[in-house]
Amino acid sequence: MDFKDDARIDSDSIDSSAGGPGRGGGGGGRIVLGGGAGVVVLIIALLLGINPGDILGTDDTGTTTRPAATSTASSTCRTGADANRDPNCRWAAYATSINQFWATQMNGYTKARIKPFSGQISTACGMASSETGPFYCSGDKLVYLDTNFLSQLLNQLGTQTSTAAEAYVIAHEYGHHAQDLLGTLAKAHASGNQTGSHSPSVRLELQADCYAGAYLKWAADDPDDLIENVTSADIAKIVDAAKAVGDDHIQEQSSGRVDQDAWTHGSSKMRVYWTQRGFNATSLKSCDTFATDDLGG
Ligand SMILES: [Zn+2]
Numbered sequence: 001m002d003f004k005d006d007a008r009i010d011s012d013s014i015d016s017s018a019g020g021p022g023r024g025g026g027g028g029g030r031i032v033l034g035g036g037a038g039v040v041v042l043i044i045a046l047l048l049g050i051n052p053g054d055i056l057g058t059d060d061t062g063t064t065t066r067p068a069a070t071s072t073a074s075s076t077c078r079t080g081a082d083a084n085r086d087p088n089c090r091w092a093a094y095a096t097s098i099n100q101f102w103a104t105q106m107n108g109y110t111k112a113r114i115k116p117f118s119g120q121i122s123t124a125c126g127m128a129s130s131e132t133g134p135f136y137c138s139g140d141k142l143v144y145l146d147t148n149f150l151s152q153l154l155n156q157l158g159t160q161t162s163t164a165a166e167a168y169v170i171a172h173e174y175g176h177h178a179q180d181l182l183g184t185l186a187k188a189h190a191s192g193n194q195t196g197s198h199s200p201s202v203r204l205e206l207q208a209d210c211y212a213g214a215y216l217k218w219a220a221d222d223p224d225d226l227i228e229n230v231t232s233a234d235i236a237k238i239v240d241a242a243k244a245v246g247d248d249h250i251q252e253q254s255s256g257r258v259d260q261d262a263w264t265h266g267s268s269k270m271r272v273y274w275t276q277r278g279f280n281a282t283s284l285k286s287c288d289t290f291a292t293d294d295l296g297g
Contacts, residue, residue, distance in 0.1 A: 001091050001163040002228040009226070011077060013095035014143060015115045065093035080226050089188030091116065091147055094167050097226040098174045101215045105178075105284060112177040114170070115142040118149075131287040134169055138185055141234045143173040157253070159244035164234035165214075167227075168241050168275070171215040174187075175208030182289075195295055197260045197267070205265040206274040207243060210287035213278025235279070243268040270297045 076082060077089035091114055099111040115121075120129045124139025129145035135155055137144060150169065151161035159165065178183040184207070188200040197203055216238065220230035243249065246268025248258045265271065273296030278287055289295065 001167060001234050002188075003083040003226050004089070005079065005084065007097075007224070008079040009077050009083065009089065009092050010096040010099065010111075011092060013093075013099060013111065014092045015113045015226045016230055034041060040044065051053075064254065065113070069288055076231070080228070083226075087168040090163060091145070091170075092224050094145055094170045095174075098171050098215055099166075099220055100225060101218045101222075102174065104218070106181065109181065111147055112136070112141050115144050116147050117144060118146050121205040134173055136180070137219050138176075138180045141177065143170065143177070145170075145173075146163060152255055154241065157250070158174035159239070159240045159271045162234070162237045164230065164237040165241040167216065167219070168212050168238045171212035174206045175211035175267045176204070179204060180206065188290075195262050195264050197263050197270075198291075198293065198295060199263070202266045202295070204269070206270055207287050207289040209266075209271050210274040210278035210281070210289065211236075211284070214284060215276040215278075216291070217279045217281070238275065239272050242271040247269050266295065267297055270295050273297075 010189075033187065057292065062275040066273040076086065077092045080093065083089040095112075095114045099109075103109045104113075115123075118130060121144065123137050123142070123144060124189060125135075125137035128135065128144055130149040132144070132151060134145045136142070136297075150166065154161045154169075155167060185204065188204045191200045217229055219225050219227035247265050247266065248260075248267040251258050251262070266274075274287070274289065277296070281287060
């Protein structure tokens, strides 16, 4: 996956301010990590999750912040040529492209920005660390990401990092932003944060995968988009990444056994199914994971 040399990058698609926009002064609220179950919840939540505070029921903000990673969207990231030359510019390029996609899909779309960080950060959704993995916080409309840790995370899950896999991961998080704007997120949360193979949580996640697939198809086809091409090799990498982040795969890796009742994101098979379904969709209506009991599992 390459970027079109002359396409413009929106430098405002990255929040590079130091520290987090969290409410602050929360007095050390932390994401609770108690016992084996808690560990499993966190491990699952961290994989392209909505913010773990939602799942764990914590909503406090802490006080520890580290400066955001630098040089992710400096003034040097202006065009696709910059992103092709300087890997640090690719995050702003993904965000620009995905925001453009959603602007074509939704009236009144307001963009989300990527917030790069390293170490720990205070967010409107509570404290997060690199190990939390990429996540979207509806409280501040930011996609949080440790850009250095992402490749490590993917490698640990047995898949390689690539621009295609990264674009899929980021597009999935933006899928949650779209769900936020559309009211889907609030509706699903109102029904409780249940887990299980057909739970609202899994439906939300699979829909975000479907939206990511739809974005990638748009990026592959749109003549003016920042993305030059999405090759069949890219698709294979995306499918690999979707497989790697399946709940069953993660459970096998972390505990050696599969427990469907604990699923929050869906199995590898389900995630691949919905990502591909999005890629083949002619309308986002095809991504209505709440309207069907056949979730591709
Ligand atoms: Zn997610």
